[in-house]
Amino acid sequence: MSENHHTAPGPDADGPDTSVPGADLDAVGRPLTVGDALTLPVLAAGQPQVVTGTARLDRPVRWVHITELTDPASFLKGGELVLTTGMPLPESPAGVRRYVDELADVGAAALVIELVRRYHRPPEALVHACQARGLPLVTLAKDVNFLEVTQVVHALILGNQAEVMRRTQRVHEAFSALTLRGAGPQDVVRAAAEMSGHTVVLENLVHQALICEPSGDTVGAALTDWEQRSRATRPVHHTSVSGPEGWLVAPVEYQGERWGRVAMLPASPGPAAPSPFGPFGRFGPFGSEDVTVLERTAMALTIARLTHPTPWERAAHRGVLRDLVEQRHGSPADADARVAALGLPTQDSRFVAVLVDVPHEDETAKAEELLSEELRKKGTQALLGLLGPPRLGILLSLRPDQPWRPVVEDLSRTALDLVPGTTVSAGSEATDLTGVARSFRDATRVAEATEPGRPLPTGRSYHERSDIGLRRLLFALREDTRIQDYAERRLGRLADHDARHGTDLLTTLRHYLDAAGNKTVAARSGGLSRETVYQRLRTIERILDCDLESGEQRTELHVALTALDVLRVR
Template sequence: MADHNPAELTRLSVEDLLSFPALQLRVLAGESGLRRSVSWAHVSELEDPTPWLLGAEVIMTTGLAVPRAAARQRAYLERLDDAGVSALALSAQLHTPPLHRSFLLAAEERGMPVLEVPLAVPFIAVAQEVAAAVREDEGERLGAQLQVFGALRWLAAESLDTPALFRRLEQLSGYEVFLCTPQGRPLLPGVPVPDLSVLPDSVDAPPTIPGGFALPVPAPGGPAGFLVAFERAGARPAGFAVVQHIATVAALQLARVRHERETLRREGAETLAELLQDVLDPAAARRRLLRLSIQGETVLLVLRGVGDEQLLHHLDEYPHLLLNRGDDRYLLGAPELGAAVAGIHGVAAGMSRPFPPGESLRVAQREALWAVSKAAESGRSLIRYGSDTTGRWLPDDPAVLGALVEHVLGEVLRYDAAHDSQLLVSVRTWMERDRRTEVAAEALHVHPNTLAYRLRRFAALTGRDLGSTEAFAEVWLALRAAGQLGLTD
């Protein structure tokens, strides 16, 4: 059902037309909608004239456009109402078929006025009366249009941000403005998203919707989204041309915002590369991060199995630094990034423990790399370093960790390297699966007897009986240390 606001577009309403003695109009149905505003009166003998309508028209017909069947009659009226037509005027005693009860009931339910025009009154008389009344309002509308067309000058002269710019456009145009991507996400910061049910099925659909307009926002390569403009209660909407211009302003503002984001992304990638190389002193790093909106507790994430476009789509609302290194994506930002990343289909992500901004990333990088390898191995989307209740007690000092690994696993590491064997990964997989040999063998794609041989060989090389609680604990901690140092996949 169309949502018409009374007397917004012009001073003229359907009720005013009924008061003109020369027109002799009579209401057949839909009397509750007489306060609908009228912008134009036009003759149409098409059963579906809606692609050529802008809303607030009085459609006049000799009756040729009105179908004979009850269902089609009702659909005809509903179609006009959905397109924002103010009233349907039927010429008496010409070609109008008998009006079915369902047609008249629909008019009453929707408050869609159906008028009868006497045979003695030509349609041109109705059109002239409407044109004369509307003309009085044109000067005021033109003033609003000229101010809206000056939006780009305000943007340059007053440095308006996006929300302030669109608030001013709303005030001058008489419309409430919404913007969204084709998927219904926010298109510009600070501009609300419309009810998605009003979006057109395609960019080529007619712009008129109940109570306003919906039209595409142009962009290189195809529309970036949609602008929806609804008439504001108590306002004087300035017309379709102004809404088109607002869509153009939205496109230009979107291009500017995207350019600024791309500039910040490049600066962010350079900063993250320098942080990973440890070439920035903490004070300079903090200043850079603050300029890039990174403050408070920070985490480093390493991601695999995700493309840039997919990643940026999920991170659009979060300040972050992003750097590509081979197949890995390094991501720096607030801890909330973890939840955003975890929702990406097919991703494997590892996240470091939180640390103060500007601190060296040496430890955080080891933590994130270890966590991402565990995520990829386990099929989980996100592993947070430190969630392992035993690994959290290991020291951060690489020298201490290296000594533990060498003391417990040194011989096994050298054996695996010399023989291209899988002793270390086999023992780790067996331990992670609570020493269930058949389950671990299935995960390794080997026979249980093969795994049992590898466990015996590991015990012989390390001199540690894995059936002993003390030896098991020592090997488990050494494996965690090797993971932190990046010695295991």
């Protein structure tokens, strides 16, 4: 024989009592397999040996069938563990082949033959026929009570079926609770991954992965080359296994309109082996509970789409952008795979973060919708999403030879046309996704340093880091109490004097400092005589206890005066 005999493990001396059949198995909730059955004490007592089909012992056992007929297949439906003493086996090799072919064709799980009465070793013809059809052949060296085997195995099968029903009920209850509390798509997909222990992905009609909840695998492993792999997985009309990787997929639709599909990935990615179990293996590595989970997931996603106003794509863009900003991705590979799965080019690309601040919070959602549609029409490669009212975040993907400023300028003018009064701030260029968080931080600093109504730079409709001077830096830091304290310590006494006496010494100081210490220019700016300016400057020196001829002290006062100006901005 070309295949070595395999002895099934026998019962432990301290193992469970046979009155509790299968108590040593961890198979509750999953189908009982041929390998599981052979470890049961009632069968292990017969010293089973696996002659053929060692690699197929994971076949599920649906039932046990005792037969002494020459044509037992006519009484089978598939998935049976067939027990025989060998008495009915045909004499001729051709008859044996026909006997085995009929068992294999109907989908029998395995053939168990007792080597006690007719045979003391398995016939060569039987071994060769089982090898040819991939049917597990198991021999028993000792007498076994087949009726007891039937009782024990059937009790286990029925017990498992009852457990499956209980688990299915829990799945239905869990998804009903999600629906009743108005759970969004992200919550639904996360629950599916947790309940099944599989990675679950929601995609739209153009094969963009909108939500990925990994289980065991990383996001990078789950979503790498997603579109290509997804397109190789044919569409289905109902929950079923599809594609070269053996995904369990279900359509998400409503009243005949399909919106996308949800996919459950096998635990170990790779080509799916064809199932040898006939109709009982149509879901491959997935159990009936997994099928129930995915079907309820599709249903809950349909309800979530009907009850939640935010489209899936927009919610997906928001989620990815926020994760990039807050650096919540597990690894650079995860970030790359997730962004690419949404259709944004990441290979040989550069990135620029842009922030769009609309003038009124209640205009943010409308601006997001309009700008997203406009970018799509122009073919701009970008992710756009709400970071928090009234701010939109945009991640631009650029070719290596593509200058970023013209792209940002076009984007900015589009935003201003759609929502007048919008402020656009650009971050620094990033060579890969790991630098995107820094680009968003730079754009945020630009936005924070931009006062309301700030004039646009010459020749540009957006602001960037190079625009931040002293005034804009102090404006960005205006809530820092150290800035407030500095301005008050340097100029508070002068401001108090003006308030008490109705004078305007701060304005005179401003003209003097703006004129870089030139008293004549300061007098002309304030419409005052030189003598009046001299007198006022002496008063300022006395009140502030300073020397206005000192360049250092003039600089300190200029910074304090600029800080005071930005602190008064409303």
